[in-house]
Amino acid sequence: MSRPVLALLLLISSILCTLLSCTAPSQGQTLAQVESEHPEIIIAISYFNETLGGQVEALQAAHETLTIFAPENTAIRALPQGALANLERNHTLLQDVLLYHMLHGNYTARDLEERGAFRPKTLFDNNTVLIEANASGVTVNGYEVVTPDVFFDLGVIHIIDGVLIPPEFRSDLLG
């Protein structure tokens, strides 16, 4: 893993760690609170927590805003069986996939709608996702945002009905 990627992971780890492990909470709801209000994304949140949260407790939280696209449990369970097994076995892969669900910045559904169609960089290696937004809704790589604007300490979570897979992993994971 390259140093910038590692640094990024550590940064995110520290952020999620702060959110999840209940050191002094800042303003807004924590991911744990989001989880209790949105049990439909409990798997995604536990992935973030399990793979990143506990890792680097010593690091300080960095002040950065994030937009996270969180797949519903049903979308995760609908992945091909081999894909799910791979993700659970290979935490590098899982982290890469999680980073592909995150953008720098705090983009509300309304912000997205104002931009219409665009391709922002994700936190995974600058890979982009395609966002298309209008008054009737928002899609990311063709998946629908089913619940927009779940705010948390660091920004916003949009709940989506599919799992975003970086292009380079698609043939391996999705067959």
Ligand SMILES: *[C@@H]1O[C@H](CO)[C@@H](O)[C@H](O)[C@H]1NC(C)=O
């Ligand atoms: C995060 O993981 C820790 C350790 O496994 C666990 O105690 C905690 O309940 C988890 N929090 C969430 C929000 O899943």
Ligand SMILES: *[C@@H]1O[C@H](CO)[C@@H](O)[C@H](O)[C@H]1NC(C)=O
């Ligand atoms: C784990 O996934 C990464 C991609 O994130 C890949 O480069 C690596 O080869 C995989 N490791 C194993 C043991 O499959």
Ligand SMILES: *[C@@H]1O[C@H](CO)[C@@H](O)[C@H](O)[C@H]1NC(C)=O
């Ligand atoms: C991502 O893009 C930024 C800004 O364009 C650049 O500084 C950085 O090196 C890129 N990171 C990777 C991993 O390509």
Ligand SMILES: *[C@@H]1O[C@H](CO)[C@@H](O)[C@H](O)[C@H]1NC(C)=O
């Ligand atoms: C809104 O965007 C969706 C795809 O994201 C598209 O299917 C739909 O036709 C668009 N609606 C309008 C009114 O442009």
Ligand SMILES: *[C@@H]1O[C@H](CO)[C@@H](O)[C@H](O)[C@H]1NC(C)=O
């Ligand atoms: C994200 O944007 C919303 C809506 O503008 C705002 O209420 C919230 O405080 C912002 N969150 C952060 C962490 O900046």
